[in-house]
Amino acid sequence: MEIIEGCPLMGVPVPNDATVTAADIARLAAVGRAAVSNWRRRHDDFPQPVGGTAVSPTFSLAEVEDWLRGQGKLTDSPVQERVWQTLRAAAYGDVELADVLTFAGAFLLYLRADPGHWRELASAPDEKIAGTLAGAVGAHTDLVPDVQPADPVPLVRAVCQLVDELGVAEAFEFLRTRYLEHHSRRVYLTPEPVVRLMLELGGPARTVLDPACGTGAYLGMANEVFKNVEQLLGQEIDDTTARMSAIQLALRGAPAEIHAGDSLLADAFPGRTVDLVATNPPFNDRGWGYEELTGDPRWEYGLPPRMESELAWLQHGLAHVRPGGTVVLLMPPAVANRRSGRRVRAELLRRGTLRAVIGLPPGAVPNMAVALTVWVLRRPSPGDSPPDDVLMVDTSADPDNFQKVAANAWHRYLKGKPDGTDASVVVRIIDLLDDEVDLTPARYLPQRSAPASEGSFIAAQELLLTKTAELRDTVAGLSALTLTQARDDTPMTTIGELAKAGVLQILRPSARGSGEGTVPVLTLEDIAQGSEPTGTTAPDDDHVRVTTGDIVVSLAARYPVARVMPEGGPVLGPGLALVRVEPSRADPDFVAGWLLLGAQGARLRSSTSSARFDVRRARLPRLTPDEQAELGRAFRRLTDLEAALRETHALGADVLRLGLEGLGAGALRPSD
Incomplete structure (x- = not known):
């Protein structure tokens, strides 16, 4: 320091x-x-x-x-x-x-x-x-x-x-x-373990380019791990992020040159080549420049399809490495098997450019609903004999050691030695050149099952003990609710009337289908189970994006849910509505509580599984802001209890499963 x-x-x-x-x-x-x-x-x-x-x-x-x-x-x-x-x-x-x-x-x-x-x-x-x-x-x-x-x-x-x-x-x-x-919502940070792995797969290198450098994670790490780095080149479409990355690299003494701009439409380094291109490019970008760049000389392996921006970034990287240089990209898994991209994938295989596809474990890159993959490519040198195989690696069975698993498989592959584990396989290129040209690693690896270990059982047990202690505290907090004389003279209103008065907004998701993409989507099942978003979609300006404090409501009467969202980010999925309250005029927890009461009433009244809850007709009392806040805190205590019960149940199920598996496999035994 x-x-x-x-x-x-x-x-x-x-x-x-x-x-x-x-x-x-x-x-x-x-x-x-x-x-x-x-x-x-x-x-x-x-x-x-x-x-x-x-x-x-x-x-x-x-x-x-x-x-x-x-x-x-x-x-x-x-x-x-x-x-x-x-x-x-x-x-x-x-x-x-x-x-x-x-x-x-x-x-x-x-x-x-x-x-x-x-x-x-x-x-x-x-x-x-x-x-x-x-x-x-x-x-x-x-x-x-x-x-x-x-x-x-x-x-x-x-x-x-x-x-x-x-x-x-x-x-x-x-x-x-x-x-x-x-x-900033425009920058997605690539975790350090993933960056370090990708540089190890592509190194050593003296010159490095990241054409979508964002915060400069790859360039900063390259400056640390590679000896005698001569030049680090980066381009970032957002001017502010580019300036910040340039400052940070300069403060660390890195020989960096950072430019702002769109690398595909306005390449800042035309004609310049490096030893290594390493990047996490934008995914599923509809506006990457298909029309403007149809005849671009970078498309040596074929014109990237309109919906395959990743294949444009891949070829942009290959255009910027010297003969024998390496390109390492982080990719969504769909790039490996989309029909629209099979011609480009086939050409990469025929020329011996693609050298490895490595599947990362789920969660290796947070905020991604799918497990990403790393593609390793090498620009052929004149006179090289094209290789006849490709390395396929799947690290999902060992998420704690995915770096080591992937790096060991890669280095042994380069030495011509088999990996010796079931995490990787070398596949002949001729076997990949079928009608699908599917490059998904798991397709070529044997099915595996990992028995539960004693350590995982003990860790799950400790989590359950902690959660049950927290559950007791949550239940104790309900003592603040006391019996009182019920009132039936409080004036009432409806959500629809409050919407007309501008106190709140009612938003619905776009009617268009979701399609493929990496934008997280909150589904009906997610909100019913209290889980993280599991759906995905492509970016679209018509999406309704959830923000902090929004109330997400299930429209299906069989799922009575109304939840104040602690964090924003995902977009609203089908079967849901969003109520956005003006905090200065109404308390969100108060509104959510009465929406939940209305949703439960709709479930009791429904006679079919397809019955719908009409959010606008939900009733709630007219109260002062202080009265709303007080009642809202009470509703919040009950929803906190619901979340605690759900999490405790899930942890208990894990302990039960791991205990049964451990006893059956002999990894657990009773102690005296």
Whole structure:
């Protein structure tokens, strides 16, 4: 970690009037957001909200720090949180948070290049610092944003304090990561184990290109793992992300050249070749440029079909590697067997360009509803004899060691030795060139079953014990509900009337079919079972995307569900409706509770399995905001109980299954 000593603050502390959300509090205490909700309910001395909305309240950071410290729960650095809030406060008017972060990164490049100049400048009055800083920073980097904070002095002093704690490069990495987590939906982070595996499959290399570099994960890792790296090239379609990646790589001393732009439509490196192209390209991109690029010379293996953008990225990578160079891409599994792409796949096989297809385990890349694959390709050199086989690897049976499984199979394949396990197989190219040209690894591997181990049983048992303890606490929280005299004179309204009044919106999913894709879709079964999204679809502007605080309602009377969504992201699937409440006018938990009552009533009234619940006709009382909030908290306690019971049941089923399998296989035995 590189620390710049003597990065003075001149006695000016970072402001401590910042506010934080429940998610920020969870990060400070290293717990889940549910734990923060529990603290708010169970501890009378927990800090009260100072702003925000009923769905997303904000709290005083100073008060939260004091409370967490008194409870012994403070694990993260309050300095980091205060600095982040200082950056957020600097974004106003025409200055966006991305501009503030980019300016902070440019300042860090200046600080890294000339710390002595800053030591001298920091002792000057704020007016002189403000007048001198832009020129000093611009002298060391061309990454200064066009729009800059009006008063940069508090910002750079705050950043300096973060540098004293983390170092220059890590300070920017912290700020950039926080920005990407909460303020950018356009960047998907590839996990480090997957990046490291892909570089191992393609290395060693002195020159590397990532044509869809995003946050620069592949280029940054290449700078670490490859010796004597000479050049790292990257292109990213989003200008802000490209600038941030360029700053981060420069702060780590990487010989990187990053450009903003669309690699397929506006290649920043025409005619330049490298040893290795490694990337996680966009999937299922309908607008990749099929019409504009029909006659492009990069399509050496055939014109990529309109719906096969992945095959365009693959050939773009091959066009940028030298003869004998390697291309390693992360791909969705459908690329291996779509009928539209079989001609290109066949040509890759005939020329000996495709060398391996490696299936990753489910969950290796989070937020993907399918298990992805890694394709390894090599650009043939003149005079090479085309290979006659391809390596197929399936790592799904050992998700904890998928890197090792894949790398061992690859290195033994290169040495001409069989892997010796049932995780890989070498398939003759002639056997792949049939009508389907299916390159799915699992198709060519024997079926496997992994017996449960004693360790997995013990781990599941411990999880069940933890969950049952939490369940007791959840049940105990219901003691706050007391019997009272029922009222029948409360005026009532309906969801439809509230929609007409603008208190809420009722949204339905698009009538068009989902098709193939990687955008997660929340299905009727998902919402009924309380599970993560299991459906997928291709990107479409007509989709209804779920956001935090939305109420998702089942339209099927046999599934009475109305759930306030803690997080957004997926799109709404068939059989569901979405009620989006204006938090300043109604409490979402209150509305969700009455929607659930209406849905249960529809189930009792239905005479067929196809009966529908009419969301607009659901009734609810007219109450004051305080009365709604109070009743909403009560509804939330009951839905928390439902979720806890469901999770406990699932964990109990796992313990039962693993116990039976362990006893049957002899991996478990009774102890005296």
